[in-house]
Amino acid sequence: MAASGSPAQRALAANARRNSAGGLNRLWRWRGTRAAAWTLLERHVAPGAAVAVVGAGNGHDLPLRRLGRRAGRLDLVDMDARALQRTRRRLLLSGVRAGTIAEDVTHGLADLVIRNVLARRPVRLPPATAQPIGQATYDVVIADQFLSQLLYPALSDSRISRREVGAAVQAHGQTLTNAAVAGLAASAPGGLLICIEDVLRCGLDHHQPFTIDEVLAEEDPERALELVQRGKLPRGCDGRAALALTGAQVIDRMFWRWPFAPGTNYLVCATVARCTPPAS
Numbered sequence: 012m013a014a015s016g017s018p019a020q021r022a023l024a025a026n027a028r029r030n031s032a033g034g035l036n037r038l039w040r041w042r043g044t045r046a047a048a049w050t051l052l053e054r055h056v057a058p059g060a061a062v063a064v065v066g067a068g069n070g071h072d073l074p075l076r077r078l079g080r081r082a083g084r085l086d087l088v089d090m091d092a093r094a095l096q097r098t099r100r101r102l103l104l105s106g107v108r109a110g111t112i113a114e115d116v117t118h119g120l121a122d123l124v125i126r127n128v129l130a131r132r133p134v135r136l137p138p139a140t141a142q143p144i145g146q147a148t149y150d151v152v153i154a155d156q157f158l159s160q161l162l163y164p165a166l167s168d169s170r171i172s173r174r175e176v177g178a179a180v181q182a183h184g185q186t187l188t189n190a191a192v193a194g195l196a197a198s199a200p201g202g203l204l205i206c207i208e209d210v211l212r213c214g215l216d217h218h219q220p221f222t223i224d225e226v227l228a229e230e231d232p233e234r235a236l237e238l239v240q241r242g243k244l245p246r247g248c249d250g251r252a253a254l255a256l257t258g259a260q261v262i263d264r265m266f267w268r269w270p271f272a273p274g275t276n277y278l279v280c281a282t283v284a285r286c287t288p289p290a291s
């Protein structure tokens with residue numbers, strides 16, 4: 012059952028479908044999201060830093076141009092090579108060079124889960140190892156809103172019921188999230204891991220017991236997080252819990268709005284943590 016090296020075919024196909032449907036109008040609609048992200052990133056990304064953005068995809072939700080100008084090296088990592096190429100070309104038009112690395116940061120585990128769930132076979136994952144990603148090591152690794160997408164797109168595009176999708180994500184999602192985040196932390200020993208997550212969905216079909224504005228109005232980010240925990244959070248993709256397991260020390264947190272589609276907003280939570288330094 013070794014997962015290492017196996018291509019994440021179903022997860023890739025489902026994510027690539029979504030990326031190719033994400034038109035340039037998102038770039039305009041998400042401009043406030045990028046501006047909010049920059050207020051956090053400019054505090055933590057030092058000039059000349061080696062930076063990896065994992066889940067960069069279409070490059071619409073983070074200020075990659077500004078990040079590329081600040082960084083000494085910017086690597087965009089995603090399982091969807093075509094989306095990365097489009098993003099790299101767009102950045103080049105504004106004079107920013109980025110490396111692209113097409114990689115499944117679960118190293119085949121996501122597809123292993125998906126194949127077995129769809130075949131209604133038991134899922135046995137190999138013991139977790141923290142495998143570095145990209146061209147590690149980095150000063151800063153950014154997890155760019157991909158943790159919720161490890162299993163859900165491929166399972167929800169399949170023929171299994173919504174209940175089965177939910178059960179599979181609940182059973183296996185957090186194990187995958189923990190493994191992926193451990194790999195990112197291993198890629199920045201002593202550096203920063205910035206975990207950006209879509210923590211709450213709000214819209215006509217998703218009511219929460221509070222509004223995004225109420226969370227954003229809270230000045231203390233830890234109090235804001237307490238409020239968020241009272242909402243209907245997605246299961247099996249908790250990056251904050253995964254970060255804690257790596258032993259990384261949280262040094263900053265910020266929330267912002269992500270106007271995903273007309274009528275659907277997400278609340279984004281970005282957690283900045285200092286990874287454990289390499290053993291001397």
Ligand SMILES: C[S@@+](CC[C@H](N)C(=O)[O-])C[C@H]1O[C@@H](n2cnc3c(N)ncnc32)[C@H](O)[C@@H]1O
Nearest residue numbers: 026066067068069070071072089090115116157
């Ligand atoms: C919701 S998108 C993030 C938004 C994206 N940064 C943008 O601006 O369009 C999630 C991204 O994570 C990528 N992804 C999902 N699972 C992955 C995995 N196991 N390894 C690497 N990338 C993955 C998807 O291909 C997709 O591009």
